[in-house]
Amino acid sequence: MSNTMQIRLITLFVVLWILLWVSTFNMHHRIDFNGQPSVEDAAAQKVRQEVEARLTHLADKLEAAEADLESLIVDAMQQRNEQSANLRGPTLELAKDVDGSNGVDDDGRKARQSVSGPVKEVPLTIAVEEHTTSSPAQKTGGHQSRGLHAGHPILDLDDDAFFETPVNELMSQYGGIQGGGSCENDFGNGLIDRWRATGQTYCAPRSPSGSSIKCYLVKQTRHHGTGDQLCLASNVLLDTRDFTDSGITNKVMADYKNTKHMDEAYIHYRKGTLQGNCDLDSSKWKKEHFPGWNNDWRSAFESVADDNLQCDVWEDQPTLLLQRDTFANFFHNSEDFVNTFIALAVLKWSKKDLQLILADLYPMGPFWDLWGKVFKGLRPPLTAWDLKEKYGGKKVCYRNLAIGILGAASPVTVASWQTPCKHTPLVRAYADYVVRGLELVQEPALWTSKTVTVTWMARRASSMWPERRFCDSEHSFFRCEDWQHLNMRPLGRMVRNDQEVVKALRTLEDVEWPNGVKVVFRDVDFNVLSFEEQIQIDVTTDVMVGPHGAGLMHNIFMPDRAVLLELHIDGSGANMHFHNLAKWQGRTYMTSTMKNPIPTNQITSLVSQAIRNVAA
Template identity: 25%
Template sequence: MLIIFFLSFLFFVFGDTYNWSELDIPIEHAIYFFTNNPSIHNQCLMDKDKCPYYEQAKNLPSSDIACWGYEPNCKNNASLIQCSGDSRGWTTTKEKQINEFWRTADFGYIAEKRNELREFCSSSLECVDHLRFCRAKNIYIDFRHIETSKHHDRYREDILKYGDIGGNCKLNRNDLIKNGDHKSPLQSWFSELQVFIEINDTNLFNCDLYITKPTIFIKLDSGYNMYHHFCDFINLYITQHMNNTFTKDIQIILWDTSKNDYWSFFSHTWNAFTSNRLIHIKEFEGKRVCFQNVIFSFLARMFYGFYYNMPLIPGCTQTSLFRSFQQYIIHRLRIPQLGPLKSNQIRITLLNRTTQFRQILNANEIIQHLRNISMNENNDYLINVVDYNINMPFIEQLNITHNTDIFMGMHGAGLTHLLFLPDWATIFEIHNCEDRDCYLDLARLRGVKYFTWENDAKVYPQDEGKHPTLGTPHKKFTNYAFDKYEFARIVRKMVKYVKEHPAYRSAKRMKYSTMNSIPTLQVEQRDTKTSKDEF
């Protein structure tokens, strides 16, 4: 019998010293973390010289203020939400509108899911409704018959047979089976857990491997598409909050039932969640594995989940959850914010697609027109034209995006970069190709101002566009030219918005009250229309 032990502890305390490097949270999040982890708060106070969050620990506000919003006594919920628009019949009062946005799109979602948690197998398995999230202790999973080496299907739902997963507990099978109404690969864990059994003696687990490191199972959406893959990452972040576990010393296991290797252009993002390599379940083929602590993560396409399949109440914007996700990723991937610029210039980035469809046919004319306006007025625009293709590393892309005040691009997954814009930024979906809500809703969740084309008479499609397989007319499958004067008018609106944004003014005040130098972004440009000196 092969036995592999992964040395780990839930809170990573070595002797009397906490391993602060494995925590690595944004400084803004420290007070919330300490409220939810009082023993680590005390450790920080005792570890003054080593704890990087000592000042936050020393000045910790009361627990009803220093909280995310899902804690039972928290008074800080819905603190960022703005609902200036009409709910269009979703609710009858403004208070109900704000609460509905918080409940479904902010930390209120986690509060609701925490209330749903209940035991399905005593002391061993607990889940939320529909088995969309579960956590288990001291269970085994039998991977001896999964046959990943024979298949390309990533989402097989029959790889575990009755008894291939179980624990030493008393199982409520009737309740478990009743929660199979959301059975689907990316919507619940019912397919895997419906065959769970109870075993009276842990000696009967007969495992080949023993994994004691805290583990998260996750089933992934498309790793090739930023919009869909970041559904995975936001749900992993929500899972961390659900379990109050933010250390990077965890094991993430990809529940992929194929023999294919995982590859994604966005794979560097995993470094924000774990300091360990990803494991594919095919590595367990032929083995029976015991897990000491394991979580079955929230998934990317759940009904009413984040953010695919998410009906979003109209009229509201700006969630604490998505803002904290941005801060978390930017911090852990070490992406600096080098603005606002002292010169008062607004950093404008045009994402210029070089794909077959949705190209801007007169992009050069528009950019030259904007530069002429800038030269003739206050030199307000610092314009960068980029092609976020596979030749530009994702970290480099994030550096550019996070140091952008106005981000512009045609409808497409690249607009998911709006998640990492600074708080004062705007997103300009130049043409939404009749998919009106996709990036509008994502911008509302993140809390950045959304703009799109306003005058259909001043946009010029190359042709009617045809769906490549159906052959029917489709706005996404053609290219467009735009009236440069109308384009400039919208840019002026965005520049005005950014300069008047309280967060922009505050950041500029704080940055230059102690600094006199003008920051520059040192980025090697690849496949762009401008040089790094221009940027």
């Protein structure tokens, strides 16, 4: 790069920094953390409007500067490539960070969102990365990672390392969280350390070989209640008779059916279902410390006087027991998947010897591969039906039985507001853990391919109600005869001109894109695919576009360069879950509120913008 070019870049950075600093200074002195006036007086609204106008003006300047800077970078890269085509060295990469402010309104005009926090996201970041064909092997739990997937060490693990390395050690290799504030303690390795540090004895052993219960109660940012719980019980007894009692299980299923699925498929266990010879701390053993179904296990526990538990069977492997929030909604199922990942990290467990127990009465469902492959070690997970079949009402004692985290306590659900956090270890490590567990790791060359794959996440009423579709009279409590009245499941937020949108987006394949980019368009209905097929689509998608809905959880499995375009139709858009997930993963996020039917010129314009971001 010439000296003149360097001077221009440095000067531009200084100007941008001063503009951003001045705006941020004014805003931080006049607006509180939530973007509301810090003094509720007559002038507060005027002050906020002044700051918003200042930020909008700043954003306009930054957009113009971004275009200039991108042009400078491209020129510099071309010069350097001409001078040293055969040399390896650092390259400048324009980081992509496009939010709703780059959307388009219903009339086709450029739309800009109002400020919702103390600092408007500035879509301009320069990242300098060393691009090499290989990197030194990374040590992981005594094994070596090949280091082919930069920033994704889990993807490079051999089978032994993936099975044997404790999850906390895997996650610890994912650093670089951005956003400041509480981001590290809410979505980084700090969350795991903080959760583990809360451990206290809730039931004290009476002897070295006696029972004990240690619980980890953490208070997450902005979460209601007294905290979210994870407990580890040692040398305790599980009486499995509640699972063999048809009177109990039939009532649970009847209530689930009669309330139209409002009652969850959970047993309310009899006292003594869980037993231990330890002394409870009454100051801690309280209902308010055990949210949701955690409290069912609290009330089921009985401290017995016997020094020796009356066990029919002893199980030595570490066991994690949980109850799923549901079984056929990918977003809410992901609460349990992420919580399982967190629990293993807090407990410093690997999956090698892990025994999972899903104590709810739900059937396996469409996402079983995640339990049966990703979290499976040497033993397959056990459902409540499996407990009935395997133990037949016996009293089973466990050396280490963890009671898992309530699904609704998952960080991916708790944070429904727009967080400033980006590139979070929790989401990045979890996503890689899933992809590696399903053995769907892609070659790194795909991440820089000239082919940009656009996936339309179709939202169609194309499948039966999951209760009927996944019923199993032979191996579950969901008897098929109970669900014959259910037919095709209706969905909200379906695009009324779905096929017109598909036709319009397909024309992007015929556009001549810069830099030799070729666009491939896919119209995909995830309802008709297996879970592995769904993730295979994710890892080969560069632009994911679709209406707000649970399926957009899939965006966390896409390559780093990918873009999520979320469409808010029919009044959706109250929460920021998918905005956050995209940012936590470290990818570009775009959004637009649209009419339904969707204007095809509007959506093709937005998708074109997303393609250009990938191709930049």
